[in-house]
Amino acid sequence: MNYGIAKDIFDLLQQFETENSNDYYSKDLHGFKQWICDNNNGTISDKEEPYWEGKESGRSPESAISTLLVHLNRYAKTYSKSAISDSDFATQEDFIYLINLKALGSMTKMELIKKNIHDKPVGMLIIARLLKHGWIEQIDSDADKRTKVISISEKGREALENQMVNIRKATEIVAGNLNYSEKMELIRILNKLDRFHYPIFSKNINSRDLLKTVYEEYSLKN
Secondary structure (H helix, E strand, O other): HHHHHHHHHHHHHHHHHHOOOOOOOOOOOOHHHHHHHHHHOOOOOOOOOOOOOOOHHHOOOOHHHHHHHHHHHHHHHHHHHHHHOOOOOHHHHHHHHHHHHHOOOOHHHHHHHOOOOOOHHHHHHHHHHHHHHOOEEEEEEEOOOEEEEEEHHHHHHHHHHHHHHHHHHHHHHOOOOHHHHHHHHHHHHHHHHHHHHHHHHHHHHHHHHHHHHHHHOOOOOO
C-alpha cells in the first residue's frame, strides 16, 4: 500500500472539510470529487484568456461575469414569454413554480418561494395567482396547522403539459450553440456559483448589511 498517497488523500479531506464549512458541496464522495474538480483546473495562460467587452480599458472579469449573467437572464425571460404567449400563464415564474411542485412534490409555501429564489411578497403573489387558476392545492401541515402545504393539482398538471412543448423549445434555445461538453462545463460552473450564493440568500440578510456581511464571513479567493 502506498502510504504517501493515503496521507495525501487524508490531507485533502481535511482541506475539503475546512473549506467547505459553509456546505457549498455535499458532505459525501460526490461533493469531495466535485471540490477536487473545481480546484484543479490549473492556471489559464494569457493566450487562453477570453476577451470581454472593456477588458482593454481595465474592466474586471467579475464585472463582465455579472453583466453577462444579467443579459442571459433577460434573454431567457424573452424566450419564456414567447413560450407562454398563447396560454393562461402570466409569467415564467408561474410555470416554474408548477414544474418544481411536479418534480419535487408537496412543500410549504416558504419552501417553494426559497426554492425559486424569491422574496416572500413576490412569491406569495405568484402562489395566489396559481391558487386562483386552480393549478395548485393547499392543506394544513401535519407538523404545524398554521403552515400550508401546497401541491400541484390535476388542472395544474394539464396546464403545464399543454405548454411543455414550447417550454422545452425555449430551454433548448437558451442553451444556444453550446456543444455537449460546453453545456456540462457551464452546469459545473453555475452549480459552483449557486452553492456559494444560496446559503447567503437563505439567511435573509438585510440589504443594508449584505455586502459587509458577505465580505466578512465568506472567502472570495479563487
